[in-house]
Amino acid sequence: MTTGHIVSGSRHAHEAWSPTRGREIIADHLPLEGATLPILHALQETFGYVPQDAIPLIADAMNLSRAEVHGTFTFYHDFRHEPAGKHVVKICVAEACQAAGGHVTSAKVGEALDCAYGETRADGQVTLEPIYCLGLCACAPAAMVNGRLIGRLDDEAIDEIAAEVRS
Amino acid sequence: MTARIYVPGDAAAVALGADKVAKAFADAFAARGLDVQIVRNGSRGMFWLEPLVEVVTPFGRRVGYGPVKPRDVDALIDGGLLEGRSGPLYLDNVEKIPFFAKQERFTFKRVGITDPVSLDDYLAHGGYKGLERAIAIGPSETVEQVFESGLRGRGGAGFPTGIKWRTVAACAPGKKYIVCNADEGDSGTFADRMIMEGDPFQLIEGMTIAGVAVGADKGYVYCRSEYPHAVAAMNKAVAAARKAGYLGSRIAGSEYDFDMEIRVGAGAYVCGEETSLLESLEGRRGLVRAKPPLPAHKGLFGKPTVINNVISLASVPFIMAEGAKAYADVGFGRSRGTMPIQLAGNVKYGGLYEIAFGVTLGELVEEIGGGTFTGRPVRAVQVGGPLGAYFPRELFDTPFDYEAFAKKDGLIGHGGIVVFDDSVDMAKQARFAMEFCSVESCGKCTPCRIGSTRGVEVMDKIIAGVEREKNLAILEDLSHTMKLGSLCALGGFTPYPVMSALTHFPEDFGRGSVPLAAE
Numbered sequence: 001m002t003t004g005h006i007v008s009g010s011r012h013a014h015e016a017w018s019p020t021r022g023r024e025i026i027a028d029h030l031p032l033e034g035a036t037l038p039i040l041h042a043l044q045e046t047f048g049y050v051p052q053d054a055i056p057l058i059a060d061a062m063n064l065s066r067a068e069v070h071g072t073f074t075f076y077h078d079f080r081h082e083p084a085g086k087h088v089v090k091i092c093v094a095e096a097c098q099a100a101g102g103h104v105t106s107a108k109v110g111e112a113l114d115c116a117y118g119e120t121r122a123d124g125q126v127t128l129e130p131i132y133c134l135g136l137c138a139c140a141p142a143a144m145v146n147g148r149l150i151g152r153l154d155d156e157a158i159d160e161i162a163a164e165v166r167s
Numbered sequence: 168m169t170a171r172i173y174v175p176g177d178a179a180a181v182a183l184g185a186d187k188v189a190k191a192f193a194d195a196f197a198a199r200g201l202d203v204q205i206v207r208n209g210s211r212g213m214f215w216l217e218p219l220v221e222v223v224t225p226f227g228r229r230v231g232y233g234p235v236k237p238r239d240v241d242a243l244i245d246g247g248l249l250e251g252r253s254g255p256l257y258l259d260n261v262e263k264i265p266f267f268a269k270q271e272r273f274t275f276k277r278v279g280i281t282d283p284v285s286l287d288d289y290l291a292h293g294g295y296k297g298l299e300r301a302i303a304i305g306p307s308e309t310v311e312q313v314f315e316s317g318l319r320g321r322g323g324a325g326f327p328t329g330i331k332w333r334t335v336a337a338c339a340p341g342k343k344y345i346v347c348n349a350d351e352g353d354s355g356t357f358a359d360r361m362i363m364e365g366d367p368f369q370l371i372e373g374m375t376i377a378g379v380a381v382g383a384d385k386g387y388v389y390c391r392s393e394y395p396h397a398v399a400a401m402n403k404a405v406a407a408a409r410k411a412g413y414l415g416s417r418i419a420g421s422e423y424d425f426d427m428e429i430r431v432g433a434g435a436y437v438c439g440e441e442t443s444l445l446e447s448l449e450g451r452r453g454l455v456r457a458k459p460p461l462p463a464h465k466g467l468f469g470k471p472t473v474i475n476n477v478i479s480l481a482s483v484p485f486i487m488a489e490g491a492k493a494y495a496d497v498g499f500g501r502s503r504g505t506m507p508i509q510l511a512g513n514v515k516y517g518g519l520y521e522i523a524f525g526v527t528l529g530e531l532v533e534e535i536g537g538g539t540f541t542g543r544p545v546r547a548v549q550v551g552g553p554l555g556a557y558f559p560r561e562l563f564d565t566p567f568d569y570e571a572f573a574k575k576d577g578l579i580g581h582g583g584i585v586v587f588d589d590s591v592d593m594a595k596q597a598r599f600a601m602e603f604c605s606v607e608s609c610g611k612c613t614p615c616r617i618g619s620t621r622g623v624e625v626m627d628k629i630i631a632g633v634e635r636e637k638n639l640a641i642l643e644d645l646s647h648t649m650k651l652g653s654l655c656a657l658g659g660f661t662p663y664p665v666m667s668a669l670t671h672f673p674e675d676f677g678r679g680s681v682p683l684a685a686e
Contacts, residue, residue, distance in 0.1 A: 033468065036450030037433060075452035076433030078392050094354030095549055099512030099587045132436060134393050135357040136179050137585065138214040138510060138517030147395065151182030
């Protein structure tokens with residue numbers, strides 16, 4: 001028996017965009033105060049990104065202008081404008097990870113995955129992103145691979161990430 | 168009685184393999200037909216020992232083993248782990264480890280000890296005593312207790328928490344909010360994360376006390392999206408507190424109502440600034456608001472709002488349970504109580520160290536932190552996140568205190584210390600500070616938005632050796648403008664790392680006696 005709090009960082013398959021499903025998700029969150037961010041998160045959770053077609057639906061439901069919803073959507077780094085690759089690799093590039101050799105490590109990850117930061121590889125297999133701090137600063141450098149956390153990122157861990165991305 | 172072992176569920180322990188260790192134990196116990204409860208506790212904050220597994224022996228002693236790898240599990244069980252026998256990885260009573268023994272754990276007293284999401288465990292370890300007292304003494308006396316404790320905002324600004332509470336309490340009755348700033352974006356900090364993952368009920372209790380004190384019936388925690396484990400733990404704890412009547416209407420059988428929700432940010436550093444956070448909670452771009460009006464008068468949805476950092480709010484249950492004096496009795500100068508200090512980056516003994524204000528920077532880095540893990544000399548430490556100054560060894564006698572750091576043109580911020588060895592290039596760090604500001608600027612004010620972009624360009628020229636003195640003069644002028652002309656701390660404090668790097672490490676900028684390696 002295991003108690004306490006446990007989070008699984010597993011990936012799940014995303015649904016294809018459907019306006020009906022989009023409207024349902026929006027309606028579910030409308031009673032919340034300041035519902036825009038929870039709606040955007042929920043849409044991304046379901047579809048893997050926030051489809052452009054969802055913006056006017058949110059605006060209509062919330063009685064806001066499209067411009068306002070678009071402004072909120074585009075302000076935040078987290079919200080995706082298009083689907084990510086099959087695997088998502090985030091490498092921390094903030095100061096604590098820099099101090100622990102992060103410059104070298106992050107470059108190695110880019111080479112091992114043959115992917116530039118902020119981009120999805122042409123074959124759609126991986127999206128590689130820089131991230132500013134995962135709060136793992138006492139076991140730097142840190143990474144998040146498909147939602148799973150990795151501390152003290154070393155060559156062995158980079159090889160494992162590369163193998164996972166090939167799968 | 169079922170045997171019990173603890174395998175941390177803290178995100179950093181998980182990043183070091185704690186989930187795999189927990190699974191290995193579960194499998195091994197099942198294979199042996201042993202009935203053992205595995206509790207996913209918070210972390211003790213000694214990350215060089217994580218995953219740190221603890222066992223309660225049949226004689227009630229609690230002993231630790233670490234760092235444990237999945238492949239160690241069978242040998243540990245066969246070697247008598249459940250009886251607390253010594254052997255490889257044996258740490259005995261982990262509270263006797265000097266790093267732990269020398270701390271004064273007020274806010275972190277339960278972290279690593281209890282099952283974080285068990286309300287029964289929280290209550291068994293003194294939980295909700297603070298709320299009980301707040302309800303007994305009433306709102307105005309509760310506000311005065313927090314004021315008398317000397318508690319100052321642990322998010323970084325150091326503003327007295329009691330004054331914020333007084334201001335909101337003095338507003339006419341009506342809708343008011345308690346907002347917890349859990350957008351802990353500073354690199355080198357993880358104290359908020361550890362509290363939310365390791366003792367979430369304490370934060371809930373702190374917010375509930377705030378609600379009673381100022382007459383607010385609704386609270387929000389705005390937690391950054393990079394902390395999924397913290398969000399999950401908070402949501403579980405909120406649900407448990409609500410079920411037991413500690414949240415909702417007539418909380419804990421009193422006349423007060425208070426409920427709360429956890430909201431998740433979306434990767435914007437500037438949303439750690441309180442007015443930007445409020446905009447984000449309201450569903451808009453995280454643009455900083457000009458002050459006044461203060462959030463205490465016109466905050467969330469235009470209503471009076473207490474907005475405090477996680478650690479500030481999580482300190483309140485101790486203050487209420489033990490009394491303001493117990494908290495104010497420790498500390499240094501106008502910095503009262505304890506500070507959870509986070510040792511990070513290239514440091515041998517990295518982790519969470521809660522201690523009364525006044526300990527020196529040198530003690531923290533060299534003695535407690537043990538210097539660098541690379542074994543090379545410490546050259547610089549950045550204190551207080553991306554907006555904090557770089558300190559050279561010459562300033563290691565500075566006591567950890569809001570005013571003492573301000574006097575040295577630095578800040579303690581949220582208490583993070585990032586250690587760098589002698590391979591660091593301070594000109595590159597100065598460039599990074601400008602680059603970070605340019606990426607994260609909300610764009611509302613010109614000094615921050617344009618200044619940081621120009622700052623990156625100027626730093627590129629300095630690093631490339633183009634008209635150095637002329638460009639250094641521009642950098643100084645630009646920093647001055649950003650410091651005085653920006654609307655919030657992002658643009659206003661970015662000059663701290665930049666100017667401290669230039670002041671203390673001029674040789675890296677082509678000034679002084681030591682030539683640049685590139686030349």
